[in-house]
Amino acid sequence: MNIITLYHGSGGKGTHELIDNIFYKYFYNKILDQQGDSSIINNINGRIAITTDSYVIEPIFFPGGDIGKLSVCGTVNDLAVVGAIPLYLTAGFIIEEGFDVNDLEKIAISMANAAKKAGVKIIAGDTKVVEKGKGDKIYINTAGIGSLRNDVNLGIANIEVGDKIIVSGTLGDHGTAILCKRQDLNFETEIESDCNALNGLIEEILNSKLKIRFMRDITRGGLATVLNEITNHREQGILLDQNCIPVREEVSGVCEILGVDPLYIANEGRVLVVVASEHSEKVLDIIRNNPLGKEAAVIGEVVKDKYGRVLLQTNIRGTRILDMAEAEIIPRIC
Amino acid sequence: MNIITLYHGSGGKGTHELIDNIFYKYFYNKILDQQGDSSIINNINGRIAITTDSYVIEPIFFPGGDIGKLSVCGTVNDLAVVGAIPLYLTAGFIIEEGFDVNDLEKIAISMANAAKKAGVKIIAGDTKVVEKGKGDKIYINTAGIGSLRNDVNLGIANIEVGDKIIVSGTLGDHGTAILCKRQDLNFETEIESDCNALNGLIEEILNSKLKIRFMRDITRGGLATVLNEITNHREQGILLDQNCIPVREEVSGVCEILGVDPLYIANEGRVLVVVASEHSEKVLDIIRNNPLGKEAAVIGEVVKDKYGRVLLQTNIRGTRILDMAEAEIIPRIC
Known part of the structure; x- marks a missing residue:
C-alpha cells in the first residue's frame, strides 16, 4: 500500500491493516493494545484535566516540526498550563484519499517521539478517510487527559x-x-x-x-x-x-x-x-x-x-x- | 453572521463570537464555563474508559438524525459497550469556509439534546475553519470519558x-x-x-x-x-x-x-x-x-x-x- 484509499477508512480489513502497520506499531502501549471500543485506564487520583484540539495546519511538514509533533505538543501544553500532569492522549485522524502512506508513517513516528518526550501515552484512536478534494492531506484531533496537581491554584x-x-x-x-x-x-x-x-x-x-x-x-x-x-x-x-x-x-x-x-x-x-x-x-x-x-x-x-x-x-x-x-x-x- | 468564514477560526474575536453565540449557549454547563485551556472535572472513582471518534458522515442531515446527534451517540455507545457509564464528551469541529451558521446551530442543538438524553456533558471544545474545498461542510470529533462499572468483566x-x-x-x-x-x-x-x-x-x-x-x-x-x-x-x-x-x-x-x-x-x-x-x-x-x-x-x-x-x-x-x-x-x- 502506497497511498491511502477509501478502503482504509471502511472499518474492515483496510482499516485494520493501517492500524496494525502504523498506529499500533509506533504508538504501542498496553492500554492501546486492549483494542476495545474504549480504552480502560486505572484510577486517577484527584481532579482531572481534559482538553481537545484539532490540527489542520498547512503545510503539514515545516521547519521545526510537523502536524504530528504539533498535535501532541499543543494538547500537552493545554493540559500543562492549567497545572495538570499530562498523562494520556487520544488521536483521531481524518485523511484525504490519495495521501502518501509514507508521510502518514512519518507523522505517526513524529507523534510517537513527541509523546515519549512529553511522557504521555496515546491510548485510543480513530481513522476516517474522505474523498479527494474533501479534505487536505491530513487533519488530526487529539484530546488530552491529565491529573491536576493539588498544590496549585491557577486562574x-x-x-x-x-x-x-x-x-x-x-x-x-x-x-x-x-x-x-x-x-x-x-x-x-x-x-x-x-x-x-x-x-x-x-x-x-x-x-x-x-x-x-x-x-x-x-x-x-x-x-x-x-x-x-x-x-x-x-x-x-x-x-x-x-x-x-x-x-x-x-x-x-x-x-x-x-x-x-x-x-x-x-x-x-x-x-x-x-x-x-x-x-x-x-x-x-x-x-x-x-x-x-x-x-x-x-x-x-x-x-x-x-x-x-x-x-x-x-x-x-x-x-x-x-x-x-x-x-x-x-x-x-x- | 450567516456563513462561516476563516475569521471564525482565527482564535480571535470571530472564534469567541461563535463560541459564545452557539457552543456555550447550547452546551452550557459549569465545567465548560471554566473557559480554560483544559476543563477540570472532579475525581472519578475507579477505572476510567476513554474513546475517540471522528464523524465525517455525508449527508450531514439524514432521516433519523444528523452528524451532531451521531457524534454524541456514537461515542457514548463506545463507552457503554465496555461497561462504562458515559460522563463527559469533548467536541472538536473542523468547519469548511462558507458553511451555513444556521446549520451549525441546528447541529449544536442536536448535540445538546442527544447529550442531555444520554446523561453526558460536553465539557471542552475546539473550532477550526478550513478553506472552501479543503473540507466538506463539517467534521466533528468527540472523545468520551466514562466511569467503568466495577461489577462487570467484559472481553x-x-x-x-x-x-x-x-x-x-x-x-x-x-x-x-x-x-x-x-x-x-x-x-x-x-x-x-x-x-x-x-x-x-x-x-x-x-x-x-x-x-x-x-x-x-x-x-x-x-x-x-x-x-x-x-x-x-x-x-x-x-x-x-x-x-x-x-x-x-x-x-x-x-x-x-x-x-x-x-x-x-x-x-x-x-x-x-x-x-x-x-x-x-x-x-x-x-x-x-x-x-x-x-x-x-x-x-x-x-x-x-x-x-x-x-x-x-x-x-x-x-x-x-x-x-x-x-x-x-x-x-x-x-
Whole structure:
C-alpha cells in the first residue's frame, strides 16, 4: 500500500491493516493494545484535566516540526498550563484519499517521539478517510487527559494589580516559519517553529511553589489575544514594554515584509506566566535555566484600568492599544 | 453572521463570537464555563474508559438524525459497550469556509439534546475553519470519558463455545437510510437511521447481573466485521441462522437494488451481546422491553472452529462464510 484509499477508512480489513502497520506499531502501549471500543485506564487520583484540539495546519511538514509533533505538543501544553500532569492522549485522524502512506508513517513516528518526550501515552484512536478534494492531506484531533496537581491554584481571578507578565521565549517564530514555508520565502537563516511540549518547563515553574497566578500557552491569535482574554470584562489592564518583548530579528524582518505583527501570530512552544511581582525574577531564572526558556523575559505588568485594555508602550515612547485579533488572521496556522 | 468564514477560526474575536453565540449557549454547563485551556472535572472513582471518534458522515442531515446527534451517540455507545457509564464528551469541529451558521446551530442543538438524553456533558471544545474545498461542510470529533462499572468483566477472552449472540434490533437501517438519502431514492416508507445512544439499554442489561461475556456496537463494517473481530485469531467460530437475523423488509429491498449486503452495513444504534446460553432468553427479554430493543433477536451461537470462521446458515439451507468487509464499502457512513 502506497497511498491511502477509501478502503482504509471502511472499518474492515483496510482499516485494520493501517492500524496494525502504523498506529499500533509506533504508538504501542498496553492500554492501546486492549483494542476495545474504549480504552480502560486505572484510577486517577484527584481532579482531572481534559482538553481537545484539532490540527489542520498547512503545510503539514515545516521547519521545526510537523502536524504530528504539533498535535501532541499543543494538547500537552493545554493540559500543562492549567497545572495538570499530562498523562494520556487520544488521536483521531481524518485523511484525504490519495495521501502518501509514507508521510502518514512519518507523522505517526513524529507523534510517537513527541509523546515519549512529553511522557504521555496515546491510548485510543480513530481513522476516517474522505474523498479527494474533501479534505487536505491530513487533519488530526487529539484530546488530552491529565491529573491536576493539588498544590496549585491557577486562574485569571487570582491576578492582582502589580503582577508581572513573563513570556518563556521569542514570539512569532511558529507563525513566521509557517508563512515562509507557505510562500516559499527563503532567507539566509531559516526560521524554525518553536513547536515544543512545555510540560517539563511548567513543572519546574510550579515546583518552585512561588506565587504563580495564571499561565496560558500563546497560540492562535498570539500574545495580543491571550492578554485580551485575561483583561476581558475585568477592571485590570496590562501595560507592556515593547523594548522587553523578545522577537528574533529575522522574525521581525519577515513580519515587516509580509505586513503581519509578531504579537498577533501563533506560537506553539511559548507560555505566558503571570506571577506576583516579588517572585518575578526567581521565576524568570527558573525559566531561563530550561533549554526551552533561554530567551524568556518580563514584558510588562498588570495595571488598574477600568476598560480592561492591553497597552503597548512603544519604542518611540508612545502607547497604543493592542486589541484582540480581528481582521488580521493567518488561516490554518495550527 | 450567516456563513462561516476563516475569521471564525482565527482564535480571535470571530472564534469567541461563535463560541459564545452557539457552543456555550447550547452546551452550557459549569465545567465548560471554566473557559480554560483544559476543563477540570472532579475525581472519578475507579477505572476510567476513554474513546475517540471522528464523524465525517455525508449527508450531514439524514432521516433519523444528523452528524451532531451521531457524534454524541456514537461515542457514548463506545463507552457503554465496555461497561462504562458515559460522563463527559469533548467536541472538536473542523468547519469548511462558507458553511451555513444556521446549520451549525441546528447541529449544536442536536448535540445538546442527544447529550442531555444520554446523561453526558460536553465539557471542552475546539473550532477550526478550513478553506472552501479543503473540507466538506463539517467534521466533528468527540472523545468520551466514562466511569467503568466495577461489577462487570467484559472481553472477547470471556467468550465460551455455546454462548449465544444477540443483536438489539434490525440491521442495516442506518447505512441504508444514508444511501437512500445520498442517491435521492424515494420509497413509500422512508427508512430511518437507527442512530441512538444505547447506554440506558446497556445499563439495564448489565444491572441484570446475568452472564454477559462481551458487547460491541455494530458500526462500520456491519455485523460481519464485528463478528470477525471476535473470532479473529481464536479457535472459536460463530454460526448464524439467517432466518433469525432481523432485517426490515424495506431495507432488504433497497440493499438488493443497490447491490449491498445489510450484514456489512453500519448501524448506529445496535449492540451485539454475547451471553451465556442459559441466560440468553432473560437477556433477550430485558432488551425487548426497552424501546430501543423491540426487535432484538438471538441470531446464532459460538461454536468450536479452529479457523475462527463466521458462518451463515442461509435460508436455502446452505452455509456460507461471512468474511470481514473487504471490497464492499460505503465511504463516510459515520
